[in-house]
Amino acid sequence: MSAGISLAQRVAQIAPSPTLSINAKAKSLKAQGVDVLNFSVGEPDFPTPPHICQAGKQAIDQGHTRYTASNGIVELRQAVCERYRKRQGFSYDPEQIQITSGGKQGLYNIFQAVINPGDEVLIPAPYWVSYPSMTQLASGVPVTVPLKEEKHFDIDAADLARYATDRTRMLVLNSPSNPTGAIFSAQALQEVARLALERGWLIISDDIYEELVYADEPAAHILAVAPELKEQVILANGVSKTYSMTGWRIGWCAGPLHLIKAMNKIQSQSISNPVAISQYAALTALTGPQDAPREMLAAFLPRRDFFVSALNRLPGVHCENPEGAFYVFPNFSAYYGKSFKGQKIDGSLTLADYFLDEARVASVPGVAFGADDFVRFSFATSLDTIKEGMKRIEVALAALQ
Numbered sequence: 001m002s003a004g005i006s007l008a009q010r011v012a013q014i015a016p017s018p019t020l021s022i023n024a025k026a027k028s029l030k031a032q033g034v035d036v037l038n039f040s041v042g043e044p045d046f047p048t049p050p051h052i053c054q055a056g057k058q059a060i061d062q063g064h065t066r067y068t069a070s071n072g073i074v075e076l077r078q079a080v081c082e083r084y085r086k087r088q089g090f091s092y093d094p095e096q097i098q099i100t101s102g103g104k105q106g107l108y109n110i111f112q113a114v115i116n117p118g119d120e121v122l123i124p125a126p127y128w129v130s131y132p133s134m135t136q137l138a139s140g141v142p143v144t145v146p147l148k149e150e151k152h153f154d155i156d157a158a159d160l161a162r163y164a165t166d167r168t169r170m171l172v173l174n175s176p177s178n179p180t181g182a183i184f185s186a187q188a189l190q191e192v193a194r195l196a197l198e199r200g201w202l203i204i205s206d207d208i209y210e211e212l213v214y215a216d217e218p219a220a221h222i223l224a225v226a227p228e229l230k231e232q233v234i235l236a237n238g239v240s241k242t243y244s245m246t247g248w249r250i251g252w253c254a255g256p257l258h259l260i261k262a263m264n265k266i267q268s269q270s271i272s273n274p275v276a277i278s279q280y281a282a283l284t285a286l287t288g289p290q291d292a293p294r295e296m297l298a299a300f301l302p303r304r305d306f307f308v309s310a311l312n313r314l315p316g317v318h319c320e321n322p323e324g325a326f327y328v329f330p331n332f333s334a335y336y337g338k339s340f341k342g343q344k345i346d347g348s349l350t351l352a353d354y355f356l357d358e359a360r361v362a363s364v365p366g367v368a369f370g371a372d373d374f375v376r377f378s379f380a381t382s383l384d385t386i387k388e389g390m391k392r393i394e395v396a397l398a399a400l401q
């Protein structure tokens, strides 16, 4: 090692977010003039709706440019409560809401507030990339529990019970899921709720894609199937995906008062408060016209349908139909062991590299989500891009021997 400042051990345990770094690589190739089709992006391809941008500009003009309460402005916390009451019938007091710098920072606060060294966190895999790292940054131990493709990536209480120990403190649920797009069934959630009640686990429900559901009914939710679990559930959500506001960095958590208060302490000693201007824009997002998610879904649907059927037509490839979010997660393991010009494809990492180098298609290797048989493609991009991308993928796969 060089003679620099030595780093904390916790840094060595984690890697930078792979989705952000692949996106950066694709963007830099594009900047060099390489014709890359970018399917690695984890954000909607629509601008923030104009009335929300207007609210941000107005917030500046009205002088909302100073510190706010650490847990967020009360109007926004009230709007979050009102949203839960109206949409799901969940009842929260504004004191039970923490406004955060994106859903991600809210999740980070939860881990910091709950996990002691050695505490285990059950993380169903495929998982969102940050859950294991957030666990480790809190000195906890991530325990991944594989979900089965043949069961449409539904959660399974019996599997959770097999991986649980007396050090298990927490379970992370994400439905609709990034990366699979799967929605957990009400029945499976009911069984999970029963287990969590019995064991006293805290459940994080990461609901960031709850508005992006293709069926007519909303996704089943752990608190809707088991209201008696309320003291053991913390909800994480935000405006990033629903309103195409990823750069504004506003999210929230809702949960038991003592837990939110602990998270408020952490927040007040770290970020102080989420950006004031963005909080006012988010207030307009929640209380203004609700066309944005509907319009996005209408655009995403034909893309999803094309992508899924084109992938399933490829020999040896299987792709589940995502029920929510904007990702497809096809299984390419039939190609592992094959080679191109003597270079062997031995897993999702080499396959995603091969797609980028030979097909100029940027994707995220499944290994980043704890599922090496798969590769994630985002369909938050135009139908034309998807059609061209599928042609390139087909050619690249056919060239493998």
Ligand SMILES: *Cc1c(COP(=O)(O)O)cnc(C)c1O
Residues within 6 Å of the ligand: 042, 101, 102, 103, 104, 105, 128, 174, 177, 178, 206, 208, 237, 238, 239, 240, 241, 246, 249, 250, 251
């Ligand atoms: C995008 C995302 C988040 C949080 O995004 P923010 O931009 O920080 O609000 C949280 N969970 C999952 C699964 C996501 O995909």
